[in-house]
Amino acid sequence: MAATQTIRLHNKTFRLSIPHDRLVGAIGEVAQRINRDYARRECPLFLGVLNGSFMYMAELLQHIDFTCEVSFVKLASYNGTSSTGAVQELIGLTNNLRGRHIIIVEDIVDTGGSIEHLIRSLIGHNPASISVSTLLFKPEAYKKEHKIDYYAMAIPDKFIVGYGLDYDQLGRNLKDIYELAAE
Numbered sequence: 341m342a343a344t345q346t347i348r349l350h351n352k353t354f355r356l357s358i359p360h361d362r363l364v365g366a367i368g369e370v371a372q373r374i375n376r377d378y379a380r381r382e383c384p385l386f387l388g389v390l391n392g393s394f395m396y397m398a399e400l401l402q403h404i405d406f407t408c409e410v411s412f413v414k415l416a417s418y419n420g421t422s423s424t425g426a427v428q429e430l431i432g433l434t435n436n437l438r439g440r441h442i443i444i445v446e447d448i449v450d451t452g453g454s455i456e457h458l459i460r461s462l463i464g465h466n467p468a469s470i471s472v473s474t475l476l477f478k479p480e481a482y483k484k485e486h487k488i489d490y491y492a493m494a495i496p497d498k499f500i501v502g503y504g505l506d507y508d509q510l511g512r513n514l515k516d517i518y519e520l521a522a523e
């Protein structure tokens with residue numbers, strides 16, 4: 341079924357930006373790169389960042405063909421359509437990470453504040469390696485140094501919702517990605 345062209349969440353209008361089939365195709369391609377790079381590493385751990393990563397994690401893992409573990413942590417920095425700049429504490433990390441190969445799974449890397457905070461916390465646990473995988477990457481907004489190893493799509497610096505991403509908690513269930521329309 342064709343995707344709805346515009347939607348309304350709270351008081352804002354969003355228009356269709358990336359249809360579901362393009363998301364799934366791009367995720368399949370990034371998964372093949374991860375499969376090649378991690379084929380010989382012992383039991384890598386995919387570490388999803390809640391809430392937004394649940395859709396990307398679910399699709400990505402269906403394309404991964406090596407033995408792996410999956411876990412989730414939570415961070416939160418966004419309020420409404422702009423960053424609060426304050427990344428909250430990492431919660432929910434129960435795994436022993438010493439010597440593990442960790443692949444962080446994010447829905448979006450924007451300014452990079454969240455992944456920088458997460459990477460700093462993870463380094464303290466002495467993992468064997470850390471890489472970053474994200475569904476969407478905003479290169480124009482990114483302000484940090486850490487390499488974004490695996491991104492399915494680079495997008496312009498516009499606020500988007502859908503496929504796990506929210507506007508004030510709404511829109512996470514949308515199967516396509518929508519961008520904020522000019523008022």
Ligand SMILES: O=P(O)(O)OC[C@H]1O[C@H](OP(=O)(O)OP(=O)(O)O)[C@H](O)[C@@H]1O
Nearest residue numbers: 390391392416417418450451452453454
């Ligand atoms: O690169 P940044 O500028 O830090 O932005 C990216 C972060 O923002 C979103 O999380 P958010 O804090 O909105 O929490 P959520 O996943 O629960 O919606 C997203 O899931 C990333 O974690």
Ligand SMILES: Nc1nc2[nH]cnc2c(=O)[nH]1
Nearest residue numbers: 418450498499500505506
């Ligand atoms: N929903 C949503 N969350 C974000 N977190 C960082 N950037 C974005 C964005 O464009 N949309």
